[in-house]
Amino acid sequence: MGKFIDIxxxxxxxxxxxxxxxxxxxxxxxxxxxxxxxxNEITGEDLYLKIIQCFNLKELRELQFQISxxxxxxxxxxxxxxxxxxxxxxxxxxxxxxxAKVSLSKTEYLAYLLGEKKKLLNTLKTINVSNYIDxxxxxxxxxxxxLHKQVVTPLNVRDAFSYFxxxxxxxxxxxxxxxxxxxxxxxxxxxxxxxxxxxxxxxxQARLGLEYIPMIDSLNYRSVDIFTQNNxxxxxxxxxxxxxxxxxxxxxxxxxDMLDEKYFINVKNDCSDIQYVEYVLFExxxxxxxxxxxxxxxxxxxxxxxxxxxxxxxxDRFELGHAHMVLNRLVKExxxxxxYIIAVFxxxxxxxxxxxxxxxxxxxxxxxxxENSLKEGxxxxxxxxxxxxxxSFNKDNEYINDWAIGIQNQYxxxxxxxxMY
Numbered sequence: 331m332g333k334f335i336d337i338x339x340x341x342x343x344x345x346x347x348x349x350x351x352x353x354x355x356x357x358x359x360x361x362x363x364x365x366x367x368x369x370n371e372i373t374g375e376d377l378y379l380k381i382i383q384c385f386n387l388k389e390l391r392e393l394q395f396q397i398s399x400x401x402x403x404x405x406x407x408x409x410x411x412x413x414x415x416x417x418x419x420x421x422x423x424x425x426x427x428x429x430a431k432v433s434l435s436k437t438e439y440l441a442y443l444l445g446e447k448k449k450l451l452n453t454l455k456t457i458n459v460s461n462y463i464d465x466x467x468x469x470x471x472x473x474x475x476x477l478h479k480q481v482v483t484p485l486n487v488r489d490a491f492s493y494f495x496x497x498x499x500x501x502x503x504x505x506x507x508x509x510x511x512x513x514x515x516x517x518x519x520x521x522x523x524x525x526x527x528x529x530x531x532x533x534x535q536a537r538l539g540l541e542y543i544p545m546i547d548s549l550n551y552r553s554v555d556i557f558t559q560n561n562x563x564x565x566x567x568x569x570x571x572x573x574x575x576x577x578x579x580x581x582x583x584x585x586x587d588m589l590d591e592k593y594f595i596n597v598k599n600d601c602s603d604i605q606y607v608e609y610v611l612f613e614x615x616x617x618x619x620x621x622x623x624x625x626x627x628x629x630x631x632x633x634x635x636x637x638x639x640x641x642x643x644x645x646d647r648f649e650l651g652h653a654h655m656v657l658n659r660l661v662k663e664x665x666x667x668x669x670y671i672i673a674v675f676x677x678x679x680x681x682x683x684x685x686x687x688x689x690x691x692x693x694x695x696x697x698x699x700x701e702n703s704l705k706e707g708x709x710x711x712x713x714x715x716x717x718x719x720x721x722s723f724n725k726d727n728e729y730i731n732d733w734a735i736g737i738q739n740q741y742x743x744x745x746x747x748x749x750m751y
Contacts, residue, residue: 357392358384358389358393359389359393359396362377362380363393363396363400366406367400367402374405374406374409374412377409378409378413381393382415382417387419387422387423390418391453391456394410410458411456413458414459414460415458416461416462419450419462420462423446423462430442435489436476436477436480436489437477437488437489437492438488438533439473440470440473440492440546441537443473444537444546444556445537445538447467447470448539448557449539450466451463467551467552470551471548474495474551478496480492481493483591486513487509487510487513487526487530488526488530490505490506490510490513491531491543493505494565495546496545496546496547497545497644498563499545499563501644503569503573504643504646505644506570506573507573507576507579507580508642508643508644510523510527511647512587512641514581515580524574531567531571534567540559541559542559543564543565544557544564545564579647582647584647584651585637585697586697589693589694590693594639594640594690595684595686599685600684600685600686601683601685602683602685607678607684609741610677610734611631612629612631613737614670616629617733618660618670619656619660622656622660625649625652628645628649630653630656630657633645633649634657636650637654637694637698657699658700668699668702668704669722669723669726672691672695672704672712672713672723672727673726673727673729673730673731675687675713676727677731688713688714691709692706692707695709
């Protein structure tokens with residue numbers, strides 16, 4: 331055994347070529363193969379112990395391949411699956427991973443981890459490194475948790491690429507376009523942002539070793555399926571690159587772009603029963619919009635509500651613009667519709683279902699409806715005064731309250747029938 335160790339530790343062997351003395355560099359792999367061919371006493375366990383002490387992953391792959399094609403060494407073939415080489419890989423990979431974790435953004439670091447996992451999965455076909463892949467998976471999940479918090483308010487375009495790792499393709503594209511559009515108008519020239527986009531894409535693609543950005547969640551992060559492109563879910567780099575061609579989209583100003591973030595409705599903090607609030611609003615906009623309620627795969631409620639609750643909307647500007655056009659036309663043609671909208675939010679306020687209504691809603695409605703809106707101060711008065719002298723609004727408010735009571739009964743019955751109550 332001591333002789334075997336000595337052989338492995340020797341890097342150079344002298345040889346004679348054309349009667350001249352020269353040094354021939356021999357790798358660990360070559361030395362081990364030569365020794366194993368002439369020494370049958372080495373056991374599989376002996377070989378495994380020496381490998382994890384002296385080899386790196388590249389050398390291990392080479393050794394496995396050389397043994398697999400050498401008919402005299404077949405007895406050693408099984409060790410690469412019978413023994414776990416994760417500790418050896420982790421020992422050699424620790425510093426690069428720690429360096430990447432510190433030096434890269436979280437989005438880039440996730441791409442790096444996924445790229446490393448992809449390589450390890452190829453290795454796993456012939457060499458057991460399953461425990462190390464498990465460790466990479468844990469790191470991926472932890473990084474995803476950080477990205478979910480970070481993506482709420484990305485700091486820059488580089489961070490905004492995390493949308494593609496978190497959401498399915500269409501939603502990710504909408505969020506990315508809408509964020510980048512706001513970023514362009516607030517911070518940078520369009521051409522400069524496009525340059526940044528292409529630079530980041532080149533970097534992510536190189537780290538991933540894929541033609542697309544996989545969507546990762548708590549259910550699929552361990553699955554090998556994330557390394558098989560699904561055009562319905564995953565965003566390809568070619569598709570993302572094409573987004574940069576729509577200059578008009580990025581420069582277009584939408585009604586809610588300038589609304590300060592503090593005035594958006596926070597569904598987590600401001601709503602005591604978000605499911606009920608959204609149910610009422612869904613039925614309400616279906617009532618007032620009638621046959622104009624549905625639009626493509628969405629509807630006016632979802633689009634309006636997105637404009638009220640999301641600084642960066644998950645819908646395309648064309649869809650948001652459609653809802654904006656429909657509601658503004660309805661309000662312009664019938665001022666009673668605006669009273670109804672104010673009244674339904676007053677119902678939420680009085681029922682303690684939605685807080686900050688007097689603070690947020692006047693800003694939202696005055697900006698959303700523009701010249702078709704009541705003045706911001708007037709809306710606030712309607713939402714805060716106990717006695718309202720506006721006879722028309724009082725009548726509309728009473729109508730919406732009666733309607734909402736009926737909707738509440740409908741909502742309660744739905745839950746009773748479903749067995750949830």
